[in-house]
Amino acid sequence: MTTSERWLTSPWRRSAVVALAGALPVLAFPAPSLWWFAYVALVPWLLLARSAPTGRRAAYDGWCGGFGYLVAVHHWLLPSLHVFIFLIGALLGLLWMPWGWLVRRYLGGTPSPGRCAVALLVLPSGWLLVELVRSWQGLGGPWGILGASQWQVAPALRLASVGGVWLLSFLVVAVNVAAAVLIAVRGARMPAVATVLATAAATTAAWAWAPRPEIDGRTRIAVVQPGVVAGRDSPEVRFDREEQLTRRLVGQNVDLVVWGESSVGYDLADRPDLSRRIAALSRATGADVLVNVDARRSDQPGIYKSSVLIGPNGPTGDRYDKMRLVPFGEYIPARSVLGWATSVGKAAGEDRRRGTEQVVMNVGHGLRIGPLICFETAFPDMSRHLAEDGADVLLGQSSTSTFQHSWAPEQHASLAALRAAETGRPMVHATLTGVSAVYGPGGQRLGPWLGTDASTARVYDVPLAHGITPYVRYGDWPVHVALLVLAALCAGEGVRALRPRRGGPEPLVPPARTAHGSPARPGR
Known part of the structure; x- marks a missing residue:
């Protein structure tokens, strides 16, 4: 036993090391954005779980690594949730326990090439199932999905148009498993090399043959980001600053003006004066203004966050309540x-309070927009449904001002690139205090980000496309494939458990007899 192995015999030390190993993938996300690191970031965690002395310990390694992963990618929530972030990480980390067990089951000891080949399919499928379960809105949503770390890689964005962020996660985990096999299993390197080559071939095929969004028009959309206003970010002061910035857009031939989440802190039915001021801005700029109201409704009980479209004559009647x-x-x-x-x-x-349905709005100049509010831009299915319903442009209104000096604004802005690539629709991510960003139909960034230090209004020339991507057409098919793989695995394990064993009680054999017919006595 080596010194490092002896050191890891302590359960607490081992758990701490595995948690740190699970946290490593955070470096692939913004702000560090070391996208290439995602393809090896899971290797230390895989090697530790593989070397676990028992299946139970491997399951604990899955739990501890999952805890480290979740706390790392959500660390910016610490000032808001305090101890709750560790409780949430511990509870959701339980989802990785079966995955840790599977790592040891297929890679532990001296696995055969066949077992390693199965692992290269089963382990990414198991990871994808974990991501699917924790992506449920009630469990925190799909923030920190491993495939999302590839938001700035053009070939990966092409793959996202085929199978969404789920396909990216599957392939990233498969490459990590292949790397672990190359390092630790000398006799099974062929399946690992084949997996890396297959991933490269799939990426090349998607790049060459996946349908590309065909640009068939353009629109000019302005993003108004007021920023933190002199430390006095009250609703009135913020509204005044947004109004001032919007007036700078006069004469710039914009088709739509977008304000960020919670840009209006009062119900417009109770404050008709604010509606008139926004309508005046619409007349001056020649464009509808999409604002976001965060207030108690006068016509409904409770507080809603709502995207509200306002034209030259006031509210148009188009409203989307956050779901x-x-x-x-x-x-x-x-x-x-x-x-x-x-x-x-x-x-x-x-x-x-929650809204009940998604909405596609008609704005001036024949443009159809699909609004999403903050957290909702993390959900691939919501943007996919808006594309199916005929949206020309996806619009995310966000704030993240609570997490101004953390990695959260950059992480949030990066998600819009994936939603654009998945749907073949451009996406505008407009915030109160940064980071705001705009992406074309292929997920490519249009112009610079508006950082957390910016207080400005910026016009983007946005290309439009209306083709149907494979992801929009076929949906979350990589998840369905992963579920089939795991179902086949469970069926195989069940058959193996029920199959009668070859060994069993030996049959009764009559004792040998002598020539006289009496039983022979055993010799001493």
């Missing part, structure tokens, strides 16, 4: 049990 709310940030799950979270962090004092 997927941020756990703890906008509502507290099981408030009767967990309501005390408001006393230890910045949890929602009152639950926001």
Whole structure:
């Protein structure tokens, strides 16, 4: 036993090391954005789980690594959730326990080439199932999906148009498993090399043959980002600054003006003066203005976050109410049990109300837009449905001002690149305090990001495309393939467990007899 192996015999030391190994992939996400690191970041975690002395310990390694992964990619929530971030990481980290067990099951000891080949299919499928389960809105949503780390890689964006972020996650994990096999299993390198070559071939094929969005028009969209206004970010001061910045757009021939999330802090039915001021801006700029109202409704009980379109004559009647709310940030799950979270962090004092359906809005110049609000831009299915419903442009209105000096604004802005690539529709990500960004139909960035230090209005010349990507047409097919793989695995394990064993009680054999017919006595 080596010194390092002896050191890891302590359960607590081993758990800490595995948690650190699980946290490594965070470096592939913004702000560091070391996208290439994603293809080897899981290798230390895989090698540790592979070397676990028992299947139970391997499951614990899956749990500890999952805890480290989740806390790392959500570390910017620490000032808001305090101890809750560790509790959430521990609970959701349980999802990786079967994955850790599978790592040892297929890579532990001296696995045969056949077992390694199966691992290269099973382990990415298991990872994808974990991502699918934790992507449920009530569990925090699909933030930190491993494939999302590839948002700035052009070939990866082409793959996203085929199978969404799920296909990227599958391939990234497969390459990590192949790298672990190359390092630790000398006799099974052929399957690992074949996996790397197959991934390169799939990427090349997607680059060459996947349908490309054909540009068939252009529109000019302005993003208004007021920034933090002199440390006095009250709704009135913020509105004044947004109004001032929007007036700079007069004469720039824009087709739409977009304000960020919570850009209007009052219900417009109660404040007709604000509606008139925004309508005046619409007349002056010659464009409709999409604002976001975060206020208690006068016509409905409760507080809503709503995208509201305002034209030269006032509100057009187009309104979208946010459907997927941020756990703890906008509502507290099981408030009767967990309501005390408001006393230890910045949890929602009152639950926001949910909208019931997605909306595609018609704006001037024949443009159809599909709004999403903040957290919702992380969900691939929402942008896909808007593309199916005929949206020309996807619009994300966000804030992230609570996390101004963290990695959150950059991580959030990067998600829009994937939503654009998946759907073949350009996407505008407009925020209050940065980072704002705009992407073309292929996920390519249009112009520079508006950082967290910017207070400005910027016009983007946005290309339009209306083709149907394979992802929009076929949906989350990589997830379905992964589920089939795991179902086949479970069926195979079940058959193996039920199959009668070859060994068993030996049959009764009559004792040998002598020539006289009496039983022979055994010799001494």
